[in-house]
Amino acid sequence: KISNIINMMPHARHDLLVFADSDVGVGPDYLRHIVGELEKPGVGLVTCVYRAQPDPGFWPRLSATATHYQFLPGVVTGLALGLARPCFGQTIAMRRATLEKIGGFLPFVRHLAEDHAIGEAVRAIGETVAIPPLAISHACAEASAAQLFAHELRWSRTIRSIDPTGHVGSALMHPLPLALLAIGLSS
Template structure:
């Protein structure tokens, strides 16, 4: 083995061992997070929940109804679509209307505002929002009856400007949905907890973001998000620039994961990866240590099955499997087969490499290029 290949193998071994430490730490943090007591809110202010919709997704009726069935004194649900013929309106029309403390408003408005269609929808809904605590929540999120209490509790601290929720992937039937949920449960969620543990409290997650009206309006309102893909990250930055903090809700929400094909899954995950890489490329590049199995395999390849690289790969395999099993127990997930876990590891590394090597994303059938500041440019000739 030449000096160059040995040096490369040693570097990869070091990264693999760092990845092993990451896996252990992340699993411990997931377990601790799920064991922490849920706080009781000091105050329960009225909350407006904005739900931008697009199409009748799998499980939408159950997802939306879960948000209605809250043990909370006063709240408003604002549903919005950009097409008056959107089938999501039929789902909304069939929701119960007789629940205590709840108000429902529905907006159908095709007015366009920038490239981010979700934010454009939110801007059309905005005039109907009545309360001073505003939650923006995705339509594929399913919640428990104490969801609004979890959002309200951190606002007892006046330094908190946003409360956001981690989420657990709950897959529909099928291989691609299962792989998508595993990426959330054993990639995103543990990584977010590690980031907060080391002092990075800038994570704001689009599944749910609850913000004070005053902070949102002072930062430029929803219009400031209309041309960016990472609207959750930009909203978090907007609030942090006012000297306020992002708090994490005590309980995660469930995200309904439905992926029709390998292509939709790959497009989805590359969009996530390139969005993160666009706004924080250094951190995204460093996140390679979250994939010790791939690093260990590369160390073996570079070192020609050198025994230290084989030890590193074996350690990575043991740590990753232990971490996944620990996270499955903590999050009440079914046990995944070894073959599925192996496929997920390969997919994660492919997505990481592809996301590092470009800025084009596919979103709702249109192609965009993501600038370094997270703003979008539509690629000429793509579907509109």
């Protein structure tokens, strides 16, 4: 992904840069919200939370359920407690000057979670990462149990690599296994 962006950068003509994954959907007010946040003092990067938009079928709906009942509550909880410092790759918007201050995209080519690393780099230069009150949609297209498992495993490994404590804390977002454990221990 980052290599593709690096290859496209010579063609970018403007000072405001907005990158969005190819599997996201946005509303007509998307750019207004993004640019509005980016114009606030001290904001160096804007990113968006996302909700799931499943393809037809059982596995895409199950994937969407994971987004709605695991990912989103975890993000909201982490932000409310001041524990989360997200930067979501589905949308990253920044000024060209900010990108230059963090060394461009080349330093992030080999990162597993390049979006998170970009957000941390922006924070390291003293700018903030803003999340507007806007949710974009992310396509859930896993067509089989194997694809869904691979997606969830990759997601879990990514979270573990960037936030080990948050990864352990995500167990709180899965009450059924905890309830079954409690029942087993109480007998």
